Amino acid sequence: MFININKKLLLVISFFFFIFSVKSEPPKGVGGNIFQDSKKSVSFNSEEINFQKDKEVPVPELTGRVVDLTGTLTDYQIRLLSKKLEALEKEKGSQVVVLIVPTTGIETIEEYSIKVAEKWKIGRAGIDDGVILLIAKNDRKLRIEVGYGLEGAIPDAIAKRIIDEIIVPEFKKGNFFVGIDKGTDAIITLIKGEELPLPEKKQSIEDFGEWIFWAPLIFSFILHLIIGAFLAVLISIILFNILGIFFYGFSLEIFFIIVIASILGVSWYRFSGGSSSGSGGWSGSSGGGFSGGGGSFGGGGASGSW
């Protein structure tokens, strides 16, 4: 009877999951929407749902290095820009992103821009080497938001010049991609000229794949047969963290995985269903995602209009 109830419950729960996953629409960004011909001026999503001139505009999700919610850029152009910005991050560690919205609503572009900066946290934590190029297309306003760490490389006056002399002339002609492309080139040049801490070789999960999970698990399992569960888990956590830090530098994700793996190592056989669920996803999951590095902004940069 107990097993039957479980099965029914499982069925009901999976039914609901199915419903919810089908219901959730794909994201509002340009990315994979086959209905968007990016030559057209505006995406059918953005105007209706998110962006109203007399209200606050929510900060969109950071879906990539170039977030275009107006359908201005083609997929190819977005990929081109993203590759360029990704190369910069690999080389210097700094993060530069581009955000195109139809309008910043009731807030000024400066107010909106700092909200985006605080949510996305572009740039490395502590080094604060992030830059956001924000374009409010229908407002005909743009802004370069510069993180604390790059205020020396990109002072306000220089940012203003990039806007006035490089980007705006192109925007006035309607060449949005060229304007953004040239503008980001100028920003990248300035960043490259600046002495910044070298980027950390992100030797996180992708490099050693699943071993970060299996090694502590097996180790703690074997050890606990000898000296008991608690000591085994403790030693496993300490040992593998030391190894991890020694070889790869400290990472919170690694720490947690080691802890969880160690604990599972001494308790997995007590679960009825087997707990190896987590391992499969990790070696594949790392590559695509882009996220802010925790950088902070102080409101530096410049705004302009065309």
Add this chain to the structure above:
Amino acid sequence: MKNQNKRKFITYLLLSWFLLSFTNCGYNEIQRKDEAVNAAWAEVLNQYKRRADLIPQLVKVVQAYAIQEKEVLIKVTEARSKVGSIQATPELLNNPEAFQKFQEAQGELSSALQRLMVVVERYPELKSDRNFRDLQAQIEGTENRIAVARRRYIQAVQEYNTTIRIFPNVITAKIFGYTPKPQFQIENQQQLEKPPEIDFNNN
């Protein structure tokens, strides 16, 4: 029997929650929030100073263009020296009167600058002068930084004031003499944001 056990359990639960909330009675948290306020205030002062430092160069560049509205320039210089005369230290936070005076002085400087910028609109050569444009960008950038620093200060003060008012922290706060910190007055801000009226007929 069951009810008695249940009640015991709940009592113990409540008691332990009650006792736990008294652990150092929020003293550490008050310290942290206090430091956050000081840091935020230091940043505000930093940006105000940055703006004040830009003014002399700005005045010099504008003077070279011999604009007619000289009194606007004079007002800016006066407002700046008034701001400079107030000792801008962390201690301002503990003196509400001085804090108010400081705010007013900064507000006057903001208005004077805004008036100057409006006047400059009438002088296209000055407007397109490279040095002036750079300075204008710097001042605009600084004004934005001031706005951001003020916003973060307001948040820090909100958190601090809340922390010293909730129970049981309020007791600790009273014992150690932690008082609410001053907030930027909204009336002040409204005045700051009002666009200046310029009478062009007087010249």
